[in-house]
Amino acid sequence: MPHQKASEPSLLLVDDDDVFGSVMARALGRRGYAVHWAQTGTQALQLARQHRPSHAVFDLRLLEGESGLNLIGPLRDIEPGIRIVVLTGYASIATAIDAIKLGAAYYLPKPVDADAIVRAFGHAPGEAPAPQAPGEPEPLSVRRLEWEHIQRVLTEHGGNISAAARSLNMHRRTLQRKLGKRAINR
Amino acid sequence: MPHQKASEPSLLLVDDDDVFGSVMARALGRRGYAVHWAQTGTQALQLARQHRPSHAVFDLRLLEGESGLNLIGPLRDIEPGIRIVVLTGYASIATAIDAIKLGAAYYLPKPVDADAIVRAFGHAPGEAPAPQAPGEPEPLSVRRLEWEHIQRVLTEHGGNISAAARSLNMHRRTLQRKLGKRAINR
DNA sequence: CCCGGGGCGCGACATTTCGTCGCAGCCGCC
C-alpha cells in the first residue's frame, strides 16, 4: 500500500493500537517514509524480512506479554544497519537502558509526535548526541523517583511482579496498581 | 590510602560532595573494592591513569559545568574494559540514554545505596538485565528512598519547606506531614 | 509604624490510594 518511491526510506512501524498506529503511519508517511505497519511481533518480523526497512519505530508493550525489547535483536539480525526508536507509555530509565543496550537508537515516552521520532533517528547508536542542559535540571518528583526505583527493581527481577513486590516489601496488589498507572511527568 | 590487596578490584569514585563521597567510599570499600576517590574530572583522570581501575562510579554533575558524560570516553581510552556506573540527582531519560550510548554500564537516580551500585556493575554493557542474587541485599524500601530524596532536596533549599515542596511538585501540607511523622519515629 | 509577602504549623474534610482477601485462569512440573 505505501508507494515505494526509490528515494523514500522504508520504515517499519509496530503498534497494536489501531488509532495510534494509523495516525502515526500517516504522519510518518507524510514525512517521507515508506511506512509498513505491523500489529504483532511476528507480523513485524515478516514485514521486516520482506521490505528490509532502514528504520523502525515500535511500542515496547505489545499484545500479550510480547515485549518490544525482544524485537530489537531479530530486527538487527535482519537488517544490521536499522535505526530503531522505541516508544512506550510507561517510560522508565530502567527500560530505556535495556533498549539502548540492545541496540535501539533512541527511546521516547509515549505521548509523542512524529517530529520527535524523526529527530530521534538522528541520534547515532554510538554517538554523543546531547546538546545538554537547556536550563536548570530540577530534582525529580517523589512520584517519579518511586516509579524509577520500582522499574529498576522490576527489571532486576526479570519482570516478575510477585518477586519484585516481595523484594520491595510492598503488596503485590499495590505494585500492580502502581504499574498500571501511566507516565508521570514531572 | 586504600590498601591494595591483590584480590580487590580497583574502583574510581568521582563525586564533588564531601559527605556523599566519603560515605560512599567507605561503603564500597567495605564491599571489597579498593576505592580511589576524586573530586574533579582532571583529578579523576589522573587517578585513573595511575591505578587503572576496573570499575568507576561517578556523578553526572560535577563542579562547574563539568559533565560526567565527558569522562566516560577518556576513562574508556585509559582502561577499555572499565565498567562505569553513572549517578545523578537530576535523572532523566535523555541523559540516561546518552550515558549508555557513551559506554556506561548503568545509570542510577541519586538516592542510591552501595548495594544498588554493586548490582549495577553486574549489568553487562550489551547484555540483558541481571539474574538478581538469590541472597538478601534487598533494595531499599520505597519509604526510605523517598525519605532520603526529600531530605536531600530540603537541604538543597536551605531547609525551606515551601520551596522544597514546590520543587518536588508536592503540596506543602503533605511534605509537612511526612517530615513530622519520621521525625518522631526515627 | 503599619502593611504586604512569605514561610510555618496545624485543624478539618473530601478524595484517592493502599492493604488485604479472595477468586479464577494459566503455565510448568512431577
Add this chain to the structure above:
DNA sequence: GGCGGCTGCGACGAAATGTCGCGCCCCGGG
C-alpha cells in the same frame, strides 16, 4: 491430574493525600 507459583482484578475498610483556611512570625519598604 494435582500442586505451586504468577497474574489480573473486584471489593471494602483503613490510612494517606489534596485542599482550604486560619493564626502567627519575621522582614523590608513605604
